Amino acid sequence: DIQMTQSPSSLSASVGDRVTITCQASQDITKYLNWYQQKPGKAPNLLIYDASNLKPGVPSRFSGSGSGTDFTFTISSLQPEDIATYYCQQYDKLPLTFGGGTKVEIK
Amino acid sequence: QVQLQESGPGLVKPSGTLSLTCGVSGDSISSSKWWTWVRQPPGKGLEWIGEIYHTGSTNYNPSLKSRVTIFIDKSKNQFSLNLNSVTAADTAVYYCARPSSGYSSGPLDYWGQGTLVTVSS
Numbered sequence: 250d251i252q253m254t255q256s257p258s259s260l261s262a263s264v265g266d267r268v269t270i271t272c273q274a275s276q277d278i279t280k281y282l283n284w285y286q287q288k289p290g291k292a293p294n295l296l297i298y299d300a301s302n303l304k305p306g307v308p309s310r311f312s313g314s315g316s317g318t319d320f321t322f323t324i325s326s327l328q329p330e331d332i333a334t335y336y337c338q339q340y341d342k343l344p345l346t347f348g349g350g351t352k353v354e355i356k
Numbered sequence: 357q358v359q360l361q362e363s364g365p366g367l368v369k370p371s372g373t374l375s376l377t378c379g380v381s382g383d384s385i386s387s388s389k390w391w392t393w394v395r396q397p398p399g400k401g402l403e404w405i406g407e408i409y410h411t412g413s414t415n416y417n418p419s420l421k422s423r424v425t426i427f428i429d430k431s432k433n434q435f436s437l438n439l440n441s442v443t444a445a446d447t448a449v450y451y452c453a454r455p456s457s458g459y460s461s462g463p464l465d466y467w468g469q470g471t472l473v474t475v476s477s
Contacts, residue, residue, distance in 0.1 A: 250418070283463045292451055292467035293402065304456075304465070336402055340462035344417040345392075345404040 251275050251339050255348030261356045268324040270351045272337035277317050281341040284313055284322045286333045287350075293336060297322065329355060358382040360452050360468040368446075368475050374439040378452030378468060385428060386410040390461040391435045393426060395448040396470075403448075407461065408435055442475045449473075 252275035262268050272282065280300045285293035295304050297313035300320055310325045324331055332355055337348040364376035378391070385391065393405040406416035408426045416424050425438040439446060449470040456465035 281462065285464075292453075292470050293464070294467075295456065295463055295465045298456060298459075298463035298465075338402075338464075343415050344419075345462075347402040347404070350401050 250344055251278060251342055251346050253337055253339055253346050253348040255337055255351055257351060258349060259352040259354065261354045262327050263356045264327055264329060266327045268327050268331075268353060270322040270335055270337075272315075272320045272322070272348050274318045274320075274339055274341075278339045278341035280316050281339055282313075282315065282320050283338045283340065284311075285336045285338065286331075287336065288333045296335075324353075327353070327355070358454060358466045360454060360466055362450060362452050362468040362471040364471060364473070366472060366474060368442055368473060369477050370443055370475055372440075372442055372475075374442050374446060374450075374473055374475070375436065376450055376452075376471065376473070377434050377436045379432070379434045380454075381433070383454065385430055385433045385435060388460050389455050390415070391426075391428070392453045392455070392464060393437045394451045394453055394464070396451070397445075397448045405437065405439075405450075409460075444475050447473065447475045 254273045282300045284297035287293045301313045312323045314321050334350045334352045359381045361379045368374045390407040392407040408414045428435045451470045452468045453464040454466040456463040
């Protein structure tokens with residue numbers, strides 16, 4: 250299985266701050282990396298697909314980058330509604346695997 | 357608008373079988389998609405269970421493969437999950453999901469609301 254190591258596991262930031270989450274794959278997954286946002290009690294919501302493509306309708310403050318084994322997810326200006334847990338997911342090889350999640354809180 | 361809805365018992369006894377169904381509306385179960393099950397134990401992360409194509413082809417997580425069956429019912433436009441020999445470790449919110457338009461697999465863009473299944477006597 251491809252292991253997805255996400256860091257940090259949690260972070261606290263102020264409204265307006267730039268927030269960065271990293272995800273490292275245990276082997277080369279080229280661009281097959283997605284990012285999800287999950288709010289408490291809700292299903293995950295796809296934000297970024299194929300490492301850097303913003304899903305239509307998702308605010309432009311969200312972005313993704315990277316390829317191979319190292320990927321980054323960024324919120325350029327944290328908003329109160331961004332409080333959630335974020336997960337990366339690879340789909341280069343089965344089984345699909347997720348990172349452990351990053352819980353984002355407001356300072 | 358594609359919608360998915362999980363249904364099934366919320367409580368299963370240890371050593372029993374967990375059975376869930378995902379009803380699909382706004383899309384045909386015969387479309388070129390790998391229909392997917394994902395679970396999330398309380399307070400923990402996401403785990404891919406497996407997927408099924410309309411032809412009946414399946415892929416399962418090796419960690420669950422010996423206990424999992426996913427099958428499809430085209431007449432009802434739904435797909436289902438059976439997980440046998442359950443233990444407390446199988447207590448989780450179970451989600452069904454569908455990949456994004458333009459993808460047969462991979463980015464999961466449509467999700468059910470999730471259903472909590474508790475394994476307890």
